[in-house]
Ligand SMILES: Cc1ncc(C[n+]2csc(CCOP(=O)(O)OP(=O)(O)O)c2C)c(N)n1
């Protein structure tokens with residue numbers, strides 16, 4: 368067992384595979400000797416050298432495109448975008464190329480690439496450096512999407528993401544990099560396997576990323592009020608662990624979904640629709656969905672806090688369901 | 690300065706009502722379309738501003754500022770090409786401080802002068818000493834005149850240096866010490882002050898008064914920002930659209 372931060376766990380996951388497989392390499396802006404804008408790849412340049420931990424110019428289209436071409440020809444690249452917001456610049460390579468190449472080629476090629484996507488608000492980085500854009504990528508057939516909420520999950524999911532023969536979007540919340548946690552397993556966590564972060568019997572709170580921690584805080588508070596909330600973290604957004612959701616709802620019959628995205632069009636809506644379509648009979652009442660306000664991420668701290676969903680919102684939602 | 694300071698502090702009196710923050714200072718009324726958080730985005734926006742000036746038949750010129758490392762973004766190349774074929778009134782000003790975060794310009798591009806990139810698009814590319822106020826002025830005046838004459842864009846590269854890290858907390862240890870020291874000696878402010886004195890344009894006293902004035906303005910700006918109110922939480926959903934106001938969550 369080892370205590371690690373979320374950032375260290377991501378680094379450890381990448382490093383484990385890089386030690387084992389010379390075809391795994393990391394590239395992106397300032398990931399080399401500088402160690403990455405958030406320090407996630409610190410030390411990797413020294414361990415693996417500049418050939419395998421490579422600084423690129425500011426060219427997101429080329430960063431993702433280079434991953435596509437490298438994956439198509441036998442490497443297992445990890446591309447880091449400094450912020451998920453810069454996906455916009457590399458979107459063609461991701462959506463029209465990485466996601467579709469295998470299909471368009473009749474299944475005759477695989478695309479083992481990972482794109483690391485630091486997401487999320489709460490650090491005063493404003494509208495172009497704080498977004499939660501996971502729904503953009505979950506919408507695209509051909510992409511898998513994971514979003515770890517703990518160091519353990521970050522490590523295990525990174526291993527699986529690298530091992531996977533498909534493009535995997537690795538969403539990481541920038542405000543969690545320093546968060547510490549116990550890491551007991553150095554084994555891959557299969558994509559598509561959710562996790563119950565807190566057991567309960569009255570209501571299921573399905574949360575992703577940093578919202579898992581808001582949900583846990585809410586569950587703790589609700590416990591004091593005599594309400595037993597279960598916190599379910601899907602960990603993989605696609606593939607989604609619908610079995611686990613059904614299992615939990617079979618017990619609680621109530622669902623609150625909380626994600627940090629703008630609520631309109633967010634992936635929380637997809638989870639909600641999936642429950643509505645497949646698990647309606649398990650429900651005692653309509654699903655409640657929480658997300659950020661439908662605004663760009665504001666700069667001023669007071670506005671950013673108003674924008675973000677939090678434990679208080681979850682508690683309120685749960686109380687209204689009783 | 691005070692509206693900028695207020696914006697940096699997330700106050701409602703700031704240029705962007707506290708919504709934009711340090712990366713997005715803008716003032717349309719002054720013709721400033723904003724700093725940008727997306728490296729390379731401004732190059733393309735400049736095209737539209739240039740097109741607009743040309744279309745409306747004004748003598749306005751769009752001046753587009755950007756860094757050395759941003760010229761590796763596809764937008765730079767697309768914008769230069771399009772500005773050139775449409776002969777748009779734009780001056781592309783590259784502030785070459787020799788770094789994009791930790792990556793020095795000799796690592797992020799294989800040529801020495803960003804100015805050379807103009808040739809690929811049929812645009813004059815001029816490299817000047819970016820710490821020489823008068824040299825820049827001269828080159829800029831010429832580029833603006835060219836734009837006004839309908840001769841199209843100019844790429845103006847100003848060679849300078851980034852004294853500090855890229856962001857607060859970045860010690861900038863990737864910058865060689867000797868390089869840093871050599872550039873610190875080329876500080877453009879004392880250099881221009883010396884020029885003004887030598888040519889009897891300003892006296893030592895004038896310069897001291899100017900310094901004091903700047904300090905006062907800065908102190909006033911800080912006070913203004915400190916005393917300004919923070920935005921009302923419900924303003925978070927205003928200014929998204931011209932007509933729709935989104936719902937606020939009730940807590
Ligand atoms: C599309 C995009 N990619 C990356 C970044 C992160 N980033 C912000 S500034 C910067 C370096 C810019 O270097 P340069 O263009 O030389 O401007 P300077 O900061 O030196 O003035 C980087 C990589 C960003 N904001 N946007």
Ligand SMILES: [Mg+2]
Pocket residue numbers: 756757758784785786787788789790
């Ligand atoms: Mg620069």
